[in-house]
Every structure is written in structure tokens, then in C-alpha cells.
Amino acid sequence: MWDVLRHNFCSPLTLSFGLGVAARVIKSELTLPRDMYAALSIYLLFALGLKGGVELSQSSVAAIFWPAVVTLLLGCITPVTSYVVLRRLGRFSPSDAAGLAAHYGSVSAVTFLAAQQFATALGEPLEGFLPTLLTLLESPGIHIALAIGAVQASRAGRAGATAKDRPAVERGEGHSARGLKEVLHEVLTARSMILLVGGLLVGAVTGETGYEPVKPFFEGMFKGALTLFLLEMGIVAGSRLGDLRQAGWFLIGFGIVMPILHGALAVALGHWGGLSVGGCTVLAAMAASASYIAAPPAVRMTLPEANPTYYLTASLAITFPFNLLAGIPLYYQMAKWIAG
Amino acid sequence: MWDVLRHNFCSPLTLSFGLGVAARVIKSELTLPRDMYAALSIYLLFALGLKGGVELSQSSVAAIFWPAVVTLLLGCITPVTSYVVLRRLGRFSPSDAAGLAAHYGSVSAVTFLAAQQFATALGEPLEGFLPTLLTLLESPGIHIALAIGAVQASRAGRAGATAKDRPAVERGEGHSARGLKEVLHEVLTARSMILLVGGLLVGAVTGETGYEPVKPFFEGMFKGALTLFLLEMGIVAGSRLGDLRQAGWFLIGFGIVMPILHGALAVALGHWGGLSVGGCTVLAAMAASASYIAAPPAVRMTLPEANPTYYLTASLAITFPFNLLAGIPLYYQMAKWIAG
Amino acid sequence: MWDVLRHNFCSPLTLSFGLGVAARVIKSELTLPRDMYAALSIYLLFALGLKGGVELSQSSVAAIFWPAVVTLLLGCITPVTSYVVLRRLGRFSPSDAAGLAAHYGSVSAVTFLAAQQFATALGEPLEGFLPTLLTLLESPGIHIALAIGAVQASRAGRAGATAKDRPAVERGEGHSARGLKEVLHEVLTARSMILLVGGLLVGAVTGETGYEPVKPFFEGMFKGALTLFLLEMGIVAGSRLGDLRQAGWFLIGFGIVMPILHGALAVALGHWGGLSVGGCTVLAAMAASASYIAAPPAVRMTLPEANPTYYLTASLAITFPFNLLAGIPLYYQMAKWIAG
């Protein structure tokens, strides 16, 4: 375990993330230019999809069926568990709880990538359809959490809450009433979704032969680009450290314990669904991760009463680094333990 | 033929273009950041020039002479045929016809690249000086078309047209009278021209030895970068689909038939000039293609009366995808037929 | 010597720089998009640090000690010699002299890289800790020169100069009094410093094994990216050519002779400190170079009276191209001569 942890700590990915955090802490103005950040994320998502598609074209439907079911199940369970814990134990408002639950019910592609790199570095074989599972896990959690938020807050509204507490969706105003439908469209057509799903399709159709000439670009450069991306993620996470106080102890604990629980559940379900040790590790990392690309704008638009400081700080400054540093190795141990 | 077509359809280039179009059609907000698009095009043009220069340094002047003559000939013929067809058959105004002719008389570098990749993938050897021909074909067509537009519209003006129909060039106003001269300078010093010609020179001087250490960057990454570029081109083309109605059936037909005619002419002339099957294919793709980087700003500035919807839609949403999907394989068949 | 010079002239780096200058001279609008320039410089600095760190992890402290001392010595000497020459011989104002001295006392990372590529291309082995020396040389010169400027101008102030001639630091105003402290923090936390030092640390911790998977990105692409960067540097230098007249003959001479003197001194000290021929060449290029990334904003903020045209033109349009074309080969000859 310690060996695995040390190896993980000394990878360029983790170190670059740490460098980014450190740069913020010493108040450096270092930051990746906006378009470079966007370019890197476009590249990473498309490359991830592309490779996933090429590998998917070699998988049988039978092999994917149960893992896909299990993944969708996780997409339905994790937002609910998150919401309940945040409301009951954390005493968060319905909006805040739903906003956070949307993040924890969805998935962080970079956590997926870190888990993939981690497993590969340890020589664990990975199922070729894992990127497909990633796309399945991205949106259901967001919609379930937002729906819960809408319903709960409307109940609260009927029970006498002021207008400010009710989500826009429920106030029957022209532009807001379309909230959920709009969000559904937006999440499904979001940049990240199109790049991932589109990459999968392109990869699946073009296959090994078509992939060969673009492989040096999309595969050879991948880890280096990911390293630079993690530098920027460290910078962004570092700039949120100051918000940890505002987030409070409960949220810090939630951002660490909830991923462990979701990770454990995913390892169990993944094992039951027939995934390998590496596959279980990656699935657990997905379930344990909190979205910070797809979820924030969706939540901001649909549940504007939810405090963004909570969900941005929790996913970026707590759960992401936790998973990167300790979570992924932990899920790996769990997966090995359950498999053997 | 079907095999070639299918192979072409399943290449990552074509599929990425299709993905871009699809993303627009389902109204995704996906788009490459502006600077990433610019960075990719700078990279592609400079890499194309560089490699062309290295190969040029190994070509003899004798080998290039007739192909160059043939290319310049095409640069003089294609804007005229386009103009005449658009005026006579299409009943377009002189400005609109000249504006479109400037686009079809010039060349699209990405179409060139797609044809190059296509021929290489089929194992056809290509002349090293093809990128040199590309630079020869870029500007003459634009100038000829703009000159025709100026002259014709001035005639129309003298024949009693209203001021709005006359091109600025002819209205004798301070800033506009310089129109053509300015445009000549602008086209020759345009980003794409400098990068292509500059790359050619750098490549020719530095040669194989100098090229070796930068080859992984400029050659290894080329196809991958082109794939991402085509994704963005698909997005831009997709956002022009709605303008197809405004463009009308004649223009749609023109955008498909004219390239075939120009392509056939180029195959014949290229064969006569001594080009290989691959070389003829690429020359035909160049002649058949319509510029959408160099021509639009030149036309917009010199012939502001020309409706940009016509020329942008025709080159981007009709001719480019036609060439990418069907045109290039067709020119290849023609080249094989004439060669054999 | 001529062979080395010719080889240097025909490298893609030098030629790309020349292309950039030429593009400006013929008034092309070609320029790299801002974010692409920033992205390239982030990549280059981080990659340089990373590789340096990996190599540093294999160097002994003993091997670095004297070279480090020698480097810091150069960092203290070069700003003073520059200042004295500019004041005494050039009759520059204290502020202008100090501003220029800050640039010549610091170092240009791209000149370092060009020297490194030059030596590698000639097969000269290089010490792994050279990037470490680069970071040591970056900041002392800036602070020494700015301190000299502050002190000198305050003296001038007491001797009856008008407020406009005195540096802000000395006027005791709230925001300016913090000048030097602010600048110290800024230089140490500047983008370039964090990337270099951070890269060194990441590389040193991760070592060969961690570096392996990101090597294709950070090492394979390095020279190509540097080529594009030099294209932009040529464009920027070219746009400063018009300011050469304003700079005057003295400054042109200074921008050539001072680097030669500093280079010679560095060769001597480097040889004495135990550096190889390649190491001496690179150290000389560093000492001879003038900063144009770290120094300009620091000088602008602390010595606003110093005319930016002087220091930007001298470092970018005189000293950088001189070093690139002739300086580096010259320092190499000196190093060979002193070694043999």
C-alpha cells in the first residue's frame, strides 16, 4: 500500500497538481491562459473518447451489458445518497444539498484519467469500454439531483418559504419554467459530452487502421498534456483553499468520506458486474469523483439559490485532491481485496 | 471506387468534420477557442510549408517547370469560368459573381491536405513540390476575380446603375480607390501566405538535417492536429447549413458541379504537365477547392456589395464537404483513368 | 568557425526568427495569437525545468557547487558593469541605465535554449544542472540593478532634481514605497520562475521513471515548439527595428559589445568553476543575454521613468539576435580555446 501511495505521490500528474496549488499559495500570478486551458480539455476529452472508441469497436455487447447497468445504477444512487446525507446530517438547505448532490452524482473526467493512468502504471489491464461507462455516468446524476432540488424546494415553497428560497423552476416564470428541459439539452450537448461521445463514435467507426496515423498526437502526447492540465487544476484548487473555512468541517468531511463510500459501493457493484481489478478501480474513482465541468453551470442556472462556494470548493479543493492522492490507491486496494 | 469512398468516409478527418457538423445541428455550444483555431492553422500551414521546403530542396527546377505553368494557368482559368457561369447561368450580380469567383479561383489549404493524406493513405507517391504549387495557386485567382468585379461593376455604373451597385473601388473615394493595391499587398502578406512561403524557404534552406530534430513536432503531430482542425471546420460549416436556403439551388449545384469541372481540367492539365496519379489528384483537389481563409476578407474589403452569405456558404458548406467526401476520390479515379 | 556559423544560420531556429523579422519588415499582419504565445512559453519553461530536474537528480552537490557560485557571481557583476558603462560612457540617466542594467543582469531563457540546442547539435555533452544555473541567474541582476537605480536617483533627487526624475520608490508615496519589496515578490513568483523552479522540483522528485511517459510530449515536441516560439520572437523583434534609430548608435554598440565581454567573463569563470566546453558556452550565452520576460514588467513598475524603448529594443532587437546568430558560436570558440 505504501509503495503504491508513494508511487502515486511521485507521479508527474500529482506533482504538477501540487505545484499548481503551491503557486497559488505563494500568490504567484501563474495561470494557464484561458484558451490553452480550453484547448487542453478539448484535446484530452476527444483523445479519451477516440481511444475509447477504437477499443470499444473490439468489445462485445455482452461484455459491456452488466458494467453499463451497474454504472447507470451508480448514477442513480450516488446523487440520492449525497442529497440525503447533506440534508439530514449536514442540515444544508434543499438547494445547497441538491447542488452538491448534482456534483457528486456526476463524474470528473480528470479523476477518471488519473485512475486510468494509475492502473496502467501498475500494469493492471483495463476494459476497453471504460470511457463508454464514463459517458453513461456523466448526466443522470445531475438530472436526478436537480429534479430532487426542484421538488423539495417547491414543497418548502408551499410550506411558506419566501420567494428567494424557491428555485426559479417553481416560480412559474416564463424563462425559468423551461429550466430542467433546457438543462437536459445543455448537459447532453455540452462540450465535454459531445467530445467524449463524438470521440467514441469516431474511434469506433475508424477503428485501429484509421487511428494509427493520429495516434502519435492523440496517444503519444496524452500524458504530457494531462500533466499541464493538472497544473492548472492545482492553481484553480489552490485559489479555492481560502473558501474551505466558509465550507466548514462538515463539508470537508463529506468531501472525503462520501467518495470512500461511493468508491466502495462501486467496487462491489463493479466486481459483481464482472469488471477486472483495474476496471473496478476506475469505476470506483468515477463514482467517488465530483464533476466540476458539467455540473457547475447546470446547477448555477437551475438552482441559483445554491451557494456556488459550497459545490465548487467541495469538488475542486476537497474531493478531487483527495481522490488523486489517496482515493484512487484506496479503491485499488479495495478492488484487489474483493477480487482476491 | 466504393472501397476508396468507404475508406475515405471512415478516416478520422472526414468523421471529425462530420462530428463538427452534427454538433452544430444538435445546437451544441461546442467550438474550438479562437486562439486554438488560429494556433492549429498556423501550425498546419507552417508545417506544410516546412515539409514542402525540405522536399523542394531535392527537386530539380526542370521537374517543377511544367507543373508550375499548369498551376498558374489553372489560377487564371478557374476564376474566369466561375465568373462567367455565375453571371450567365446563375444571373448573379457582377459583385456577387466576382466575389464567388475569387473564392473558386483561389485554393483551400485544408482540401489540399485532405487530398495529400488521401493519396498517401492509398500508397500513391507524391511529388515533393506540391506545396509549392499550392502557394502559386493561392493569389492569382483572387486578383483576377476582383479585377473583373471592379471593371464589370464600373461598366454597370456607367450604364446607369445606382451607387450602391458600384464597387467602392470605382467610386473614386479616398480610402477605397486604393482597394486593389491594398488587397494585393494584403493577400501576399497574409498570415497563410507568409507561413506557407516562409515555411517553404525555411525548409529548403535547412534541408533534411535541420528538419530532423523538429520532425516529431511538425510531422508526427500533423494528422492529429488536422483532425482537430476539421472538427472546427465542421462546426463552422454546420453553422452555415441554415444559409443553404438563402443560397438557393443554383449555388448548391454550382458548388458541386464547378469543382468537378475544374478538377477534371486540372487532371488533364496535370497529366499533360507530367504529374503522377497522386500529383494529379492533389492538383485537381486544389483547382476544385474554394478558398475560405484568404479570399473572404479580401473580397469583403474590395467588393463590400457582394453578399458574404453566398461565398461563405458556397465554399464552406457546399464545396468543402463535397470535395472532402466525394470530390477527392473522384479526381483520383479520373487521374488513374487518364494515367492508365 | 565558418562551418559552425553556417550550421547555426541554417538551423530552423535561426531561420524561423529571420522569417518573423522578415514578416514584420514587409508589414505582414502575421503574429501568433496571444494565448498561443503564452502557451508555448509555459510549455517551454516547464519542459526545460522538468528535464533539468530529472538530470539534476543525477548530479552530485559537489559538481554543482562551484558552477553555482560562479553563476551567482555573474549575476552580481553583470548588472554593475552594465550600469557603469551606460552611465559613464553612454551618459544615460540613472533610471535608464538601471533599467537597462536590470535586463542585462538577468537572463533570457530562449537564448539559453538556443545555446543548449547549438551545443547539442555539435555533439558537446552538457552538464545536467545547467537549467538550475539558469534559475539562479534570473533574479539577482534585476534586484541589484533596481536597487542601484533607486539609490542613485534618490541621490540625484537630494541634489535637486525635479520630482519627475526621481524614482517612485524614493518619493515616499504609499503605493510606490513598497516598490522594491513588491518587485522581489513578483520576480520570485513570476510565471517563468515558478515554471522553471517548479519544473525542476517536479522533475527531480519524479526522476527518470516518472519522466518516461511524459517524455514524448515534453522532450519530443521541444524543438518544434521552440521553432514556433522563435517565429514570434522574430515578429516582435522586427516590430522594434523601427525603434533602433531612437535607441541610437551607442545602445546598438552596447547591445553587441557588452554581451561579448560578459560572455568572455563567463567562459573564463565557467572554465575555472569546472564546466565543460558545452557548459561554458551555455553559461556564456546566459551571462551575455538580456532578459525580456522577467525584467520588463519589473523595471516598468519600479522605475517608470526609465524609457521602455531603450530596454525593450536593446534586449529584443539587438542583443537577442546578435547572440542567436553570432554570439553563441563565438562563446563556443572561446570555450574551446580556453579548454584546449
Added chain:
Amino acid sequence: MQTTPLLKVTVVAEAVLRERLIEEILSAGATGYTSSAAEGDGSRHLRSGDLPGDNVRLETIVNEQAADRLMTQLATQYFPHFAMIAYTTEVRVVRGEKYV
């Protein structure tokens, strides 16, 4: 030079609202708008999206009634929940008839 006095409404808001605000602008009766990127900080210190600090600046030139409609809509529907600022400036527009 003959110009028309009109109002310019400027809105600086979280970038996530861009599309919605453009809809509001057009449905208030504007014939066009200009948008650009901005950063900023205010009383709420909060921003959304994947990168912090992201704002959008929207400007539209309209007559007084459209300005009023737009500002009212913003004040009631957006101000309570989102980080934003909105104000009008008097401008004199060339060919102002176009924008009424």
C-alpha cells in the same frame, strides 16, 4: 452629423447567463447587441463555470421603453440570484432610426 439620442444598456454578469440574457435583450425589443469577455469582482465574490472570474459584458442600444423593459426584467428575474450589474448611458447614435 445627424444623430439620434438613445440609451445604451450595459449588463455585466456571470458568463453562464450569456445566452439567456441575449434572449432577454431581444425580447425586450432590441434590434441587436454587442458582447465581450470581462472579468470582475463585486459584492457577491462569486462566479461559476469551470474557470473563476468569467463574466460577460452585453451592451444594447435601445429606446427608453425597451431599456425600461429590459432593466425591469433584469431587476426582478436575475438580480436576486446572480452576480451582475446593469446600467444605462445616454448616447447619440448614427442612423439611430435603425435601432428603435
Added chain:
Amino acid sequence: MQTTPLLKVTVVAEAVLRERLIEEILSAGATGYTSSAAEGDGSRHLRSGDLPGDNVRLETIVNEQAADRLMTQLATQYFPHFAMIAYTTEVRVVRGEKYV
């Protein structure tokens, strides 16, 4: 604080016109200008260049006569053919003498 009342002329136009418009601004008598990137939509729904939506926003602070010259030139030479909007705003400028 002593300030000078001047006019700010704002022009938002197709990016392809940038260099020409800067020339017009300077030849109308302005001592400087500020330019930034913008996007937008208006009555013409048309844009040029390789990417759609590209506009440029130019602002210059000038006295009334220069503003009038500039606006007249824009109205006659550019408005008929190009997508653009132009308007003036009254501003009070620090050290305004510089810009007259």
C-alpha cells in the same frame, strides 16, 4: 479633480475593417484610440473573416468637431456596406487638453 468634457466615439464593426477604421479615427484628428474584441449581432446578421461573429470595438476620445468628422465619414463611407454601429457618449476626461 479638474476634468474636460469631451466626446467618446464608439464604433463596433466587422473585424476586417479594423485597420481602416483606425486610419479613419486618426485622420479625423484623434490623438489615440482603444480597441478590443467583441462579438455581436444586428440587422445584417453578417460577418466576414474565417470565423463568424468577429467584431472589433474601437473607442476614441475626441472633441466635438473630430467626432463629427469621424461620424460623417463612417456614415457615408462605411454604413452602406458594412455591419457596424457608431455612437457618441459625453465623458469628462482627466488631463483632457491632451486629446483635443
Added chain:
Amino acid sequence: MQTTPLLKVTVVAEAVLRERLIEEILSAGATGYTSSAAEGDGSRHLRSGDLPGDNVRLETIVNEQAADRLMTQLATQYFPHFAMIAYTTEVRVVRGEKYV
């Protein structure tokens, strides 16, 4: 729509001053600011930083006293040495109480 008359102070300056000017804005009493990128040219023809032409545009909506404090500070501390322009515009702000 009830609006409050306030002043908008616009500063366009060398980008290197960005952080310092934001400090000045806040210490003059502003509750917020909006910043965006700009290019430009003026009497000084000089710019700093690694790329030429870099400017920053800062805008803040404040009451008259804060505007005066800010402009005075700019005029005395920055104008002598740096390339910049500063001016005020009268605006009417939604929920203007926030910014006073």
C-alpha cells in the same frame, strides 16, 4: 424602473498596472470593478510586458466623491509616468444603492 445616477470611471492603462489600479479603485471606495483586455495607441506610443500593445480597461461604478478620489490619485500618481487615459461617464444604475 427606478435607477440611481452614478459615475462610471473608465481607466485604460498598461496591463502591467492592472493589480495596482484595482487596489486604487477599491481603496477609493468602490464596491467592485470590471476588467477587460484592450489594445490601443496614444501619445506615448509605449507599452510594456512581453508583448506590445497590451492594455487593460478597468471600469468602476461609484459615487461622485469616490470618482474624484480615484481620478485625483490617478492624475498625481500614475499619469506622469504611465501610458493611460481616464474618464467619467454619467450612468443610471439598477439597484444603485449597492454601489454607493
